[in-house]
């Protein structure tokens with residue numbers, strides 16, 4: 491792998507979306523070239539911190555995507571507990587509010603290898619109709635996402651998880667240092683599945699994403715290693 495290809499490969503986070511430790515280990519071992527894995531609620535509830543130890547032992551980078559949403563004291567405690575596992579990215583809902591976001595920021599600042607905190611602005615499963623009628627938010631969806639991004643940044647949060655469609659505006663408003671991590675990425679040859687507003691990996695990076703989260707296009711591919719190579723190649727060619 492060339493240097494350019496290695497650099498772009500470091501920006502791809504693969505979603506470890508399986509439900510058992512056995513499946514997780516099988517996938518990690520099948521894809522030794524993947525250096526950055528995302529552990530979500532399903533796997534974490536099933537395996538607990540053991541999965542973080544397994545990734546740590548294999549010297550993998552860890553994105554712990556548990557989307558914290560609680561009172562400041564509890565959120566700070568959860569962030570503090572995560573420090574023991576060398577987690578690099580942690581997620582927190584912007585709607586937990588300024589005090590919780592600040593408490594989380596203060597908690598991670600105590601660690602030696604400080605994890606980056608990423609805000610969830612609005613779950614991509616929520617559409618504009620639900621935002622207006624169910625959640626009673628009187629803002630257009632893109633405006634709301636931006637407002638949550640600004641709240642997070644002003645509270646000391648390092649970045650946000652966002653749809654590739656939101657990257658350009660969030661980058662403009664939150665600045666170059668704000669880390670933008672995008673799921674909803676699909677190469678042209680992969681199925682979209684339940685992701686509605688997708689973009690190719692190359693377009694998402696060109697739009698300004700710092701990292702991409704990719705799950706099924708790699709993990710559910712007939713040949714996951716080949717799918718990984720194709721995506722790395724596509725990115726190296728930009």
Ligand code: C5P
Nearest residue numbers: 505507613614673674703704705706707
């Ligand atoms: O398989 P796929 O590529 O769709 O996986 C995307 C990953 O990113 C999943 O783990 C999903 O839960 C996560 N995610 C998302 N949209 C968000 C936040 C996280 O798809 N807004």
